[in-house]
Amino acid sequence: MLSLRVALGSRPAVLARRALVVAAAAGTGFLLLATLGHALVHPGDTGRGLIRLAWCAVPFAATVHLSVFVARTEPSGRLHAGLSAAGLGRHGLPLLGAASTALSTGLGVLLALLAFLHLRGDLPGSPLGGALAGPLGADRPLPLVGALTLIALVPVVCAVATAYCLRAARTATTDETALRTPPTGLPWGAALTTIGLAVEITAAHDARRTPAGTLLPLPGGLGGIAPAVAGGWILIAIGLVLAMPGLLHECGRLLASCRPTALRLLAGRALQEEAPRVGRPLGVLCAVCAAGLATTARLDAGARPLGPLTVLGATLVAVAAAATALTATVDARRARRPSTSALTRLGAPASLLRSAATLRTTTALVLVAPVTWLVSHLGTLPLP
Structure with a gap:
């Protein structure tokens, strides 16, 4: 809840960067789900499905990279004194940044899941409903647990990377010699x-x-x-x-x-x-x-x-x-x-x-x- 209040109380520039993280997570999540849809359409073509999944590593890495750098410029990663006075210790500040990243990337993959289900025709209600039913495997049942597990990798990895990098950045700021090297x-x-x-x-x-x-x-x-x-x-x-x-x-x-x-x-x-x-x-x-x-x-x-x-x-x-x-x-x-x-x-x-x-x-x-x-x-x- 604190990470949500920090995000909503941020300046417009910070909110714009966070919106980019949401969009990047949504795009990566949709690519992962599209790979799952291809596997449903071609259950016997395991090799090509693995190659498609491997190519998703490139946008996945780009999303993680963006989320980490955005978290380093946000108030949750910079207002150390005020947040420490609120009861968050040295280890709580990186966790707050990780929670904020997980919130944004989780929203992005949720939007990707809704778009994926809508384009499959599982959520009718607009002219685009079922537009990609064939390529996304609408004629086969979707393993919802597997889909959720697949897209959950995005917020989990982004949050862990953010917590690690914010903690390393806080440690590095106390070493002036390292900064001048x-x-x-x-x-x-x-x-x-x-x-x-x-x-x-x-x-x-x-x-x-x-x-x-x-x-x-x-x-x-x-x-x-x-x-x-x-x-x-x-x-x-x-x-x-x-x-x-x-x-x-x-x-x-x-x-x-x-x-x-x-x-x-x-x-x-x-x-x-x-x-x-x-x-x-x-x-x-x-x-x-x-x-x-x-x-x-x-x-x-x-x-x-x-x-x-x-x-x-x-x-x-x-x-x-x-x-x-x-x-x-x-x-x-x-x-x-x-x-x-x-x-x-x-x-x-x-x-x-x-x-x-x-x-x-x-x-x-x-x-x-x-x-x-x-x-x-x-x-x-x-x-x-």
């Missing part, structure tokens, strides 16, 4: 990205000799790829996430080097400070954009148009990645408010602060755009 994941991220690209390029030479039966089916009629290619993309995505904070930090260092002006010094130092907060969400967005460009290249090469469920999953992942990066940016801006207030009291003009923010954003785009294009271009090599 530059990101150390750049060498590991570069190594993983290089290995992933090498795996994909090697798979490109072996693509013609790969038997058709061993290809991993892609969703939405995109054909199939070798398992090595999928593994390469996973390594590339992990590498980008690990390397992006270090890349942003180095860009900030370059801005503040070589006799910098006040504008360059302010923008560079702020970018170095924001790199640990914004780097990983920006790396996720970079990986998603690279995968989207590679998929577009495959469609241009003659693949069939994407199916509705594939479009839903791709849209969910893209929106979740963009919303997470934007949420992390808002969080970094809030953390920078004391420094901004101090500069304002010292007489820094507002135009200087706006110019520094513009310079930071431009620098990040100049970094992300070429990396995204290069990774997507190299990633399309093994796609025939």
Whole structure:
């Protein structure tokens, strides 16, 4: 009940971010239920059903990622003093954030279940009732317990991840040395990205000799790829996430080097400070954009148009990645408010602060755009 009161009493911006979590959970829940419906229609095709379920892991992970970052910027995760005075101890605050996340994601999967039952024709009452009765297995009884267990994974995993990350964030805020330490994941991220690209390029030479039966089916009629290619993309995505904070930090260092002006010094130092907060969400967005460009290249090469469920999953992942990066940016801006207030009291003009923010954003785009294009271009090599 307390998490509900905190959510309803939040500012409109917080409610908008929470609505995005509800929408993401609803989309992920519907994809999981659609996989169950496919299994009902094709009870003997276990392999394809498992592959469909495995591809749902991508929007599932995007939903968990978004819910965690939204919870870190909510009042339930920030008003430590007031909530502690209300009787919530150090361990109660992460639990409150987890409860708020479970509330939002639970509402989302409930909406997904209602939409799924309605499109099957189990809940008639509107012109769209039973519109997808065939693909969703309306002629077969729905195992309601199994469906509830399947979609319950979304709020449970999101709540657990939120509680863990909020507790780790509270512990990290007491260690000033850790906050000032530059990101150390750049060498590991570069190594993983290089290995992933090498795996994909090697798979490109072996693509013609790969038997058709061993290809991993892609969703939405995109054909199939070798398992090595999928593994390469996973390594590339992990590498980008690990390397992006270090890349942003180095860009900030370059801005503040070589006799910098006040504008360059302010923008560079702020970018170095924001790199640990914004780097990983920006790396996720970079990986998603690279995968989207590679998929577009495959469609241009003659693949069939994407199916509705594939479009839903791709849209969910893209929106979740963009919303997470934007949420992390808002969080970094809030953390920078004391420094901004101090500069304002010292007489820094507002135009200087706006110019520094513009310079930071431009620098990040100049970094992300070429990396995204290069990774997507190299990633399309093994796609025939």
